Amino acid sequence: MARYKGTVISTRSAEETFDYMADFANAAQWDPGTASAQRLDGGTVGLGSIFRLDVRIGSRTTPLDYRIVTFDRPHRVVLLGESDTIRSEDTVTVVPAADGGSILTYDAELRLKGSFALANPVLGLFFDRIGDKGVAGLRRTLGGPVVARDRPQAGGAVAAVVDGLLEATVAGSFSSAGPALRRHTAGWTPPSRMDGMRVLVTGATSGLGLATAQGVASLGAEVVLTARGHDRAERAVAAVREAAPGADVSYLLADMGEFDQVRGLADEFLAAHDRLDVLIHNAGALTAARTLTGSGTELTVASQVAAPYLLTGLLLPALSNGVPSRVIQVCSGGMYAQTFDLDTLEMGADEYDGTTAYAKAKRAQLVLMHEWVRRMEGTGITFHAMHPGWADTPGIRHSLPGFAKVMGPFLRTPEQGADTAVWLAASPVAIETTGGFWLDRKERWEHKVPWTRLSEAEFDDAGAQLWAWCAQRTGWSGPTRPV
Numbered sequence: 084m085a086r087y088k089g090t091v092i093s094t095r096s097a098e099e100t101f102d103y104m105a106d107f108a109n110a111a112q113w114d115p116g117t118a119s120a121q122r123l124d125g126g127t128v129g130l131g132s133i134f135r136l137d138v139r140i141g142s143r144t145t146p147l148d149y150r151i152v153t154f155d156r157p158h159r160v161v162l163l164g165e166s167d168t169i170r171s172e173d174t175v176t177v178v179p180a181a182d183g184g185s186i187l188t189y190d191a192e193l194r195l196k197g198s199f200a201l202a203n204p205v206l207g208l209f210f211d212r213i214g215d216k217g218v219a220g221l222r223r224t225l226g227g228p229v230v231a232r233d234r235p236q237a238g239g240a241v242a243a244v245v246d247g248l249l250e251a252t253v254a255g256s257f258s259s260a261g262p263a264l265r266r267h268t269a270g271w272t273p274p275s276r277m278d279g280m281r282v283l284v285t286g287a288t289s290g291l292g293l294a295t296a297q298g299v300a301s302l303g304a305e306v307v308l309t310a311r312g313h314d315r316a317e318r319a320v321a322a323v324r325e326a327a328p329g330a331d332v333s334y335l336l337a338d339m340g341e342f343d344q345v346r347g348l349a350d351e352f353l354a355a356h357d358r359l360d361v362l363i364h365n366a367g368a369l370t371a372a373r374t375l376t377g378s379g380t381e382l383t384v385a386s387q388v389a390a391p392y393l394l395t396g397l398l399l400p401a402l403s404n405g406v407p408s409r410v411i412q413v414c415s416g417g418m419y420a421q422t423f424d425l426d427t428l429e430m431g432a433d434e435y436d437g438t439t440a441y442a443k444a445k446r447a448q449l450v451l452m453h454e455w456v457r458r459m460e461g462t463g464i465t466f467h468a469m470h471p472g473w474a475d476t477p478g479i480r481h482s483l484p485g486f487a488k489v490m491g492p493f494l495r496t497p498e499q500g501a502d503t504a505v506w507l508a509a510s511p512v513a514i515e516t517t518g519g520f521w522l523d524r525k526e527r528w529e530h531k532v533p534w535t536r537l538s539e540a541e542f543d544d545a546g547a548q549l550w551a552w553c554a555q556r557t558g559w560s561g562p563t564r565p566v
């Protein structure tokens with residue numbers, strides 16, 4: 084069996100996109116793998132409508148008859164295609180976007196039948212290529228110019244070698260050498276404008292959060308930043324306005340370690356705004372001495388795992404109104420040293436070590452990000468995590484003074500560290516895909532050593548366990564996993 088999934092931002096309304104997709108007689112217009120397509124029955128397209136597609140396989144074509152088996156206009160249509168040798172189930176999900184357009188997700192499952200079934204294990208190898216071409220065709224047909232902007236390009240062999248060499252040497256990749264070299268590779272273009280978009284950035288009083296707020300405001304976005312106190316918040320607002328004159332910037336207060344304050348923050352946001360386009364969870368610190376928050380949860384995990392979970396959950400109504408919307412988690416390369424283990428995530432008093440607690444929390448952020456992806460599939464809300472490399476911020480100077488001193492000249496600027504978060508906030512790539520882990524605008528492996536990796540089943544379990552833990556601690560349980 085092979086599965087291909089792709090997302091396309093359509094400039095057409097949900098109804099128009101749905102009608103176009105449900106009428107499979109249009110398939111030859113967008114799918115280069117379809118030589119011709121026709122409707123075999125008459126009347127309005129609906130449940131039971133049948134189509135014949137002549138599908139290209141190598142230099143030959145073979146007929147494949149499709150029938151609509153689920154028809155829920157304008158949300159979901161499922162077409163089942165069957166011949167003697169192939170069975171294909173194609174599911175199209177459409178969600179309306181805040182700008183009047185829509186987002187469509189194409190999910191195709193292909194299975195070979197009879198004696199050809201032996202080839203099922205290797206089917207994915209070429210099905211991905213066919214799927215990519217189909218989705219590219221859909222983007223050309225349904226997408227507006229926004230989709231074509233600032234997509235990362237392969238950048239050619241030289242760029243790939245440069246990137247690979249940097250990635251192999253952690254110091255090269257994480258230090259200022261990473262963006263300094265990668266920014267000269269093809270595809271590293273200015274991010275899309277964000278006029279009309281609203282972004283909430285947590286922990287935006289200094290370092291990467293402030294640079295992120297300045298970055299998105301410079302692209303035209305409205306910024307709501309969060310802080311722990313009025314003075315620092317007002318200084319941050321002024322710094323964003325200085326970087327982006329005329330920017331629409333406001334702030335809300337909350338200590339992310341205190342869940343009642345996170346709830347207050349969400350309530351205030353929702354009272355003032357109906358829509359959120361981008362939520363960036365940046366607030367975080369490496370806390371040397373074990374500290375318990377009001378809920379009795381250790382501060383690192385409370386503020387960097389449970390609080391982002393709670394805030395995302397409470398802001399779902401606004402994120403849904405902002406679809407296509409995105410949630411970005413600022414993670415850390417420190418998590419490469421840790422595997423996920425819920426039993427040891429919250430470190431006890433006798434074993435607490437700030438660096439380990441921080442790295443464990445950052446690993447947990449990735450597990451949680453994937454759980455959001457599972458639970459929010461097809462909603463038009465996407466989830467990504469990024470790590471900033473090593474950047475010269477008040478946070479790093481305070482928590483790792485020795486490291487900051489030695490690495491000083493090689494640390495990234497806050498702007499370089501924040502670049503990928505800004506780019507993810509702006510780029511269509513972050514709504515056409517979900518569940519990515521990024522550094523320097525490129526998806527990266529989530530593991531650098533084999534012992535941090537869980538098996539697929541363990542990883543699946545880990546997401547469910549962490550979700551249940553967050554729900555128990557915060558009192559918010561949210562959407563269940565789809566069955």
Ligand SMILES: NC(=O)c1ccc[n+]([C@@H]2O[C@H](COP(=O)([O-])OP(=O)(O)OC[C@H]3O[C@@H](n4cnc5c(N)ncnc54)[C@H](OP(=O)(O)O)[C@@H]3O)[C@@H](O)[C@H]2O)c1
Nearest residue numbers: 286287288290291311338339365366367415473474476478
């Ligand atoms: N700098 C790096 O090299 C690096 C590398 C990997 C990951 N990161 C991640 O990047 C993010 C930003 O770090 P940074 O280096 O920019 O540090 P920073 O300069 O210390 O900024 C941290 C921000 O988070 C806020 N914050 C911390 N704990 C909070 C809490 N409990 N409640 C509310 N706000 C809180 C701080 O608010 P206050 O102003 O009130 O303290 C500040 O706005 C963090 O998630 C960090 O883990 C940084």
